Amino acid sequence: NDSPIDPDFSLDYGANYAHMMGIGSPYDELSRLYFILHSDHESGNVSAHTTHLVASALSDAYYSLSAGLNGLAGPLHGLANQEVLRWIQAMMKKVGDNPTKDEMHKFVWDTLNGGQVVPGYGHAVLRKTDPRYTAQREFALKHLPDDPIFKVVSLLYDVVPPVLEEQGKAKNPWPNVDAHSGVIQWHYGVR
DSSP: OOSOOOOOTTSOHHHHHHHHHTOOTTHHHHHHHHHHHHHOOTTOSHHHHHHHHHHTTTOOHHHHHHHHHHGGGSTTTTTHHHHHHHHHHHHHHHHOSSOOHHHHHHHHHHHHHTTOOOTTBOOSSOSSOOHHHHHHHHHHHHHOTTOHHHHHHHHHHHHHHHHHHHHOOOSOOSBOTHHHHHHHHHHTTOO
């Protein structure tokens, strides 16, 4: 059905979003979680900074907001979760749906040796596992523990940090919010 679903204003924001997406429970719980986690940036990210910068020129509020939204188009900001998902799916295509630690280890090193970064790892400010990653992990453990892509995400947590520490370039070898977010959306059919 391609017809828009009318909002139900008796629902909270997250539940109403899930309703309008046509995705049942627990997607409403996930929506609430996403809206909180992805709004928690304390104005240091690309879109928040850009909005502030354009507003500082006394531009119209709509221009300022649209400038910030345009920042979401970059693979190091709004598209980061998509980049993680593509990278994981490429790994699974190459080594199968149930990769071993050794296969993953090789794929991570191949990525790094190819001049690429491991998407979803590292953070400009944090120096430990992103708490937003942990919150999403708890949701996934509860609602999609058998999802094959989630299983890969879980195993990556064991494989990637030691590789990044060995490589020595990453200031933070731990996963960030994007290491999970696209994977969970994919599970619920959001493409």
